[in-house]
């Protein structure tokens with residue numbers, strides 16, 4: 001696999017062909033915020049928070065760094081004015097869905113996002129897919145899935161699998177950027193397995 005030479009925030013960075021701009025930046029100690037990325041999972045590109053400005057043959061464009069592959073002579077800016085402006089709006093939109101997420105609150109402070117810019121439509125899940133993908137790709141269980149489409153899309157525990165597997169696992173809980181996953185499991189457990197939840201009281 002050949003080596004690629006690119007520039008990120010003015011720094012010369014070497015990366016292996018086939019890796020992403022996010023991986024190259026992190027290997028050089030340059031931090032890019034992410035919400036749906038996990039190094040053990042296949043790239044997903046859902047939250048768009050990791051966008052950066054990349055200049056390809058003199059043409060600047062906005063790319064999603066967790067899925068964009070490194071290229072020779074690519075010039076990347078991870079915190080240009082445009083990037084910061086777009087990240088701010090993404091955070092403002094996500095906060096309308098998950099107004100209590102401390103991860104989003106911290107990022108909003110960092111990027112100067114207005115936490116109340118958009119009307120709250122709290123559904124708490126920001127559709128990062130971390131829980132669903134972790135369960136499928138790492139645990140090979142598929143105990144959680146998405147149901148419905150568009151704005152009605154939400155996560156759902158499969159009772160027949162969750163009843164056997166989730167109680168002793170729960171490895172996906174800390175991955176959720178909004179803590180919604182844990183709340184959903186507690187609710188699903190209370191509705192589907194009332195005897196188990198009453199034992200905990």
Ligand code: SF4
Pocket residue numbers: 124125126127128129130131132155175176177178179180181
């Ligand atoms: S429940 Fe949490 S981890 Fe799962 S998709 Fe929604 S925000 Fe992501």
Ligand code: FES
Pocket residue numbers: 033034035036037044045046047048049050051064065066067
């Ligand atoms: S981290 Fe890249 S799109 Fe979510």
